[in-house]
Amino acid sequence: xxxxxxxxxxxxxxxxxxxxFAAFEAxxxxxxxxxxxxxxxTPSEIKFGTVFPEEVLHKPLVVQLSESFSAEGNADDVEYIxxxxxxxxxxxxxxxxxxxxxxxxxxxxxxGPEDVPFIDCGQPPRPLATDGSETWxxxxxxxxxxxxxxxxxxxxxxxxxxxxxxxxxxxxxxxxTDVLGRLAKSQNDIIDTWDIDLSVPCFxxxxxxxxxxxxxYELDPRLEHxxxxxxxxxxxxxxxxxxxxxx
Numbered sequence: 223x224x225x226x227x228x229x230x231x232x233x234x235x236x237x238x239x240x241x242x243f244a245a246f247e248a249x250x251x252x253x254x255x256x257x258x259x260x261x262x263x264t265p266s267e268i269k270f271g272t273v274f275p276e277e278v279l280h281k282p283l284v285v286q287l288s289e290s291f292s293a294e295g296n297a298d299d300v301e302y303i304x305x306x307x308x309x310x311x312x313x314x315x316x317x318x319x320x321x322x323x324x325x326x327x328x329x330x331x332x333x334g335p336e337d338v339p340f341i342d343c344g345q346p347p348r349p350l351a352t353d354g355s356e357t358w359x360x361x362x363x364x365x366x367x368x369x370x371x372x373x374x375x376x377x378x379x380x381x382x383x384x385x386x387x388x389x390x391x392x393x394x395x396x397x398x399t400d401v402l403g404r405l406a407k408s409q410n411d412i413i414d415t416w417d418i419d420l421s422v423p424c425f426x427x428x429x430x431x432x433x434x435x436x437x438x439y440e441l442d443p444r445l446e447h448x449x450x451x452x453x454x455x456x457x458x459x460x461x462x463x464x465x466x467x468x469x
Contacts, residue, residue, distance in 0.1 A: 258290035260300045261405075263456045268418060275424035276433065283370075285456055286413035287405050299406035301460040304416070305398050306365040306388035307331075309451030310343035314356045317448035321356075324348050328453045329360045331389060331396055339391055361451035363388070364420070366439055368452060370401045371417040379403045379414060384421035385439045388452075403456075408464065418454075 268281045283304075291297050308329030312321040325347040332342045346358035365388040372379035380402040389398045405411050424433050426440045 259288050260291045260297075260458050260461055261302060261456065262286050262288045268454075270420050273420065273422045275422050275428070276430065277422040278419055279422070280417055280419045283416040283418050283454070284413065285403060285405070285416065287407065292407070292412065296463045297461065298408050298464045299404060299462045300458055301462075302403045302405075302456055302458050303400040304370055304403065305400050305455045305457060306368065307453045307455055308341045308343075308360045308363060308365075309453045310341070310358065310360050311449075311451065312346060312348070312350065312356055312358050313361070313449070314351075317357075317362070317445075320361070320449045320451075326451070328455070331391075333391070333394060337394065362445050362448055363452060364450040365452035367421050367423055368454075369417070369419045369421065371419070372403070373415045373417075376409060376411055378406075378409075378411065379416075384419065385436050 262285075264284045268283070270279050270281070273279060285302065287300065291300065308331065310327045310329045312324050313319060314321070327343055327347070329341040329343045332340060334340050341360040343359055350356040350358060366386055367384050369384040370380075370382045372381055380400075382399065382401045386399055389396055391397070403414055403416075405414060421435075423435045423439050423441050424430070425443045425446060427443065429435060429440060
């Protein structure tokens with residue numbers, strides 16, 4: 223019994239002594255950082271207005287290094303992607319009227335019960351009309367008809383023609399059809415001007431014989447007069463700095 227008590231007393235002494243040694247010295251490391259965007263993207267919206275089958279309309283999308291990134295001495299290059307996502311809005315009159323003033327949202331492709339794909343739009347930005355005349359959900363997709371062509375100065379960016387799927391499901395995995403871009407101060411490549419062109423599709427049964435729209439991308443005639451939409455996301459995927467000997 224004495225041995226047991228002695229052992230307990232020694233253990234208690236060690237435990238009581240540890241805080242005494244830990245309190246003799248402390249070092250405080252002050253950690254700070256200023257977080258800035260690496261890219262500047264304009265414009266914030268692209269409006270094509272009312273369009274007609276077989277038209278090809280062009281709009282610029284400018285992606286450039288931000289002032290903060292340009293001013294940072296050893297920050298050199300930024301890699302980014304252009305990704306297309308569903309656009310959600312409040313619509314009425316069978317999708318021919320959109321309340322843009324209420325705000326829109328980006329839809330998120332998901333798998334529901336039995337792996338049935340759907341677009342999750344989240345909650346509407348305001349209460350819908352109580353008479354059931356309004357709907358909150360994804361707009362018919364404009365994404366497949368938008369090309370992304372680079373300025374080729376220099377030729378270090380990707381490219382994507384019209385008539386494509388913005389994403390596909392591979393089993394339970396969502397695979398995006400992204401376009402890659404890169405800017406680098408060391409190569410005097412500080413701005414990319416993308417050509418976003420809309421190749422307007424035709425309606426099934428109403429396409430001209432020489433129409434270049436693939437059959438899979440011809441529109442259901444019931445979609446005529448409806449407003450289409452697509453959200454383009456420019457997302458930074460990597461930032462690099464120059465080695466110390468090159469700064």
